[in-house]
Amino acid sequence: xxxxxxxxxxxxxxxxxxxxxxxxxxxxxxxxxxxxxxxxxxxxxxxxxxxxxxxxxxxxxxxxxxxxxxxxxxxxxxxxxxxxxxxxxxxxxxxxxxxxxxxxxxxxxxxxxxxxxxxxxxxxxxxxxxxxxxxxxxxxxxxxxxxxxxxxxxxxxxxxxxxxxxxxxxxxxxxxxxxxxxxxxxxxxxxxxxxxxxxxxxxxxxxxxxxxxxxxxxxxxxxxxxx
Ligand SMILES: *Cc1c(COP(=O)(O)O)cnc(C)c1O
Numbered sequence: 001x002x003x004x005x006x007x008x009x010x011x012x013x014x015x016x017x018x019x020x021x022x023x024x025x026x027x028x029x030x031x032x033x034x035x036x037x038x039x040x041x042x043x044x045x046x047x048x049x050x051x052x053x054x055x056x057x058x059x060x061x062x063x064x065x066x067x068x069x070x071x072x073x074x075x076x077x078x079x080x081x082x083x084x085x086x087x088x089x090x091x092x093x094x095x096x097x098x099x100x101x102x103x104x105x106x107x108x109x110x111x112x113x114x115x116x117x118x119x120x121x122x123x124x125x126x127x128x129x130x131x132x133x134x135x136x137x138x139x140x141x142x143x144x145x146x147x148x149x150x151x152x153x154x155x156x157x158x159x160x161x162x163x164x165x166x167x168x169x170x171x172x173x174x175x176x177x178x179x180x181x182x183x184x185x186x187x188x189x190x191x192x193x194x195x196x197x198x199x200x201x202x203x204x205x206x207x208x209x210x211x212x213x214x215x216x217x218x219x220x221x222x223x224x225x226x227x
Contacts, residue, residue, distance in 0.1 A: 002030060003037040005215045013209065014202045020064050022194075022212030025219045028053055034215065035061065043085075043210050047073035054080055066150075066191075066210055068122050071095040079103045085110045085150040085191050085210075088122050090132045093144055100143035108147045110191055113172055115151040115165040123151065126172060133180045146181075148189025148207070149173045153197055162197050166204035173205075 006021070013019050022043040023031045031042060035058060044050035045067025054063055054077075062082040069086055077084075078099035087093050087109045100107040111132070114123030124132070132138055133146075151169040153162040173190050181187035193201025195214035202209065213219060 002033045002216060005217075006034055006037050006039060009211055009214050012199065017202050017206060018208050020066075020208060020210045021215050022066065022210050023053070023216060024049065024067070024212065026216045028056055030216055031057055041082075043212075047076040050081070051076040064208075064210075069096075074099040078105070078107065081107060083108045083110065083147070083189075085208075086112045086122065087146070088112045088124050090135060090137055093132070093141065094137065097141040097143045106143050106145050108145050108186075110148050110150040110189060111146060111176075113149055113151045113169055115169050116154040117161070117165075118154055126175070129172070129176065130179075133176065145186065147186050148191065149176070150191035150208075152194070153192070153201075155196075159197075159200060163200050163204060166192050166197075166201050166206070170205040 010019060018041060020041045020043040021034050021039045024045045031053060040060060041062045041064060043064040043066045044053065047069065050063055050065060063077070063080060064083045064085060065077055065081050066085045069084065069092060071092060074096055084096060084107060093109065096107055096109060111129055112123045113129070114125060149169060149172055153165040156162065169192055170190060177187050189207050190205055191208040191210065192206045193209035195211050198206070198209040198211055
């Protein structure tokens with residue numbers, strides 16, 4: 001079914017938007033099936049799980065880290081990760097910079113914003129993002145590059161609320177682009193949209209959609225992985 005699901009989802013992806021197959025909790029066989037159908041962008045939210053999958057799967061895969069990242073786990077992904085979507089503190093960005101330097105790499109990152117009305121989700125608000133971007137510590141970082149923003153909408157059936165939240169994130173991107181990234185063409189990514197809401201996200205300007213269950217089927221969540 002993965003191949004069929006992928007074809008179906010791919011048909012709905014707008015021009016200029018990249019589809020990330022979110023393969024967290026799924027076995028490598030499932031990723032291989034998506035790979036064989038042409039998928040090259042995979043998203044994972046646990047560093048050790050990403051490392052294990054990276055080790056055995058083809059090397060032309062672009063790995064996107066989309067989950068909460070602990071500083072002591074960066075080392076498992078720093079050598080190959082293409083984009084970290086979940087930067088939510090200066091401290092984390094500094095830690096990524098340090099691990100990237102060890103590999104002689106510049107790692108692309110997104111600032112994760114809290115746009116949902118739920119309390120629990122991670123992410124910055126605009127004041128925190130501005131404090132980060134205007135800090136002397138940030139200016140010193142040579143091995144990370146901020147290329148955009150990421151956010152997750154509220155898990156709700158209220159399509160208007162979801163749309164407003166995506167619009168808010170797009171607005172943050174516009175403000176930051178003008179104020180901190182003038183002339184930096186690379187600050188262009190807006191990572192928003194999942195299986196249930198990616199079509200709204202694309203209408204609101206998403207450039208990266210993170211789609212899991214619509215491609216791989218529902219996940220089992222009963223075992224919290226210690227990562
Ligand atoms: C799991 C996850 C997704 C994909 O969710 P689906 O609803 O399965 O498409 C997208 N983004 C993040 C940050 C996730 O953790």
